[in-house]
Amino acid sequence: MRYSSVRPRLDPILPTVEKPGRYVGLERNVVRKDLGASAVTVALAFPDTYEIGMSHTGLKILYEIVNRRPEFACERTYAPWVDLESRMRDREIPLFTVESFAPVADFDVVGFSLQSELNYSNIPNMLDLAGIPLWQRDRGDADSIVLGGGPCTANPEPLADFFDAFLVGDAEEALPRFLDALSDARGSGVARRDLLARLASLDGIYVPSLYDAAASARPGTGIAPCGSSTWTTSYR
Secondary structure, eight states, X not given: OTTOOOHHHHTTTGGGSSOGGGGSOOOTTOOOOOGGGOSEEEEEEESSOHHHHTTOHHHXXXXXXXXXXXXXXXXXXXXXXXXHHHHHHHHTOOOBOTTTOOBGGGSSEEEEEOOOGGGTTHHHHXXXXXXXXXXXXXXXXXXXXXXXXXXXGGSOGGGGGGOSEEEOSOHHHHHHHHHHHHHHHHHHTXXXXXXXXXXXXSTTEEOGGGEEEOOOSSTTOSEEETTOSSSOOOOO
């Protein structure tokens, strides 16, 4: 069943890992909603350990902004330390959120906070642990929308093949608009490609799969809509 908690499978192994409290969401002001009754569910993902991610103010702000909307639900997930990750893989326990222990892959949106290039390798690892296809081209209509935001979206191309969309700039105003558009599109039953095209029409949303990218020292080359004959589309 969707959003089924992995807590019963996790509890036996938590005493065997370092700092098990980092995985159980015991903070004050944690929001827990009925995920199944929500129009859109969001898993905010920080590609580092809990101790690093929970101290990030931006993540808390977005968490509150999304959860203040009664029709939306937002939870958090972090990169597990190597001891827990090893045990999760051995027991086929997927990446989960700290509020409800629901599998991250069950959420409509998985939003990564891109704060540093040093965390980039954690992103495909977390996607793999969640059971979400690594490459955006391999995802289907039932898969989560993988969204990237934060300062590293100033240059999103190194991660473009892993992400369905990037939110470029401040997310405080853009993220609710993104979720409203996603909710409307999902209600209309549109296919994933059409959904991404709708999202790309919003200010500040970059959908890499709709563009061809070129790396070249020559002027007049770069990123352009797919099918454009004006730009160079070969990688060098």
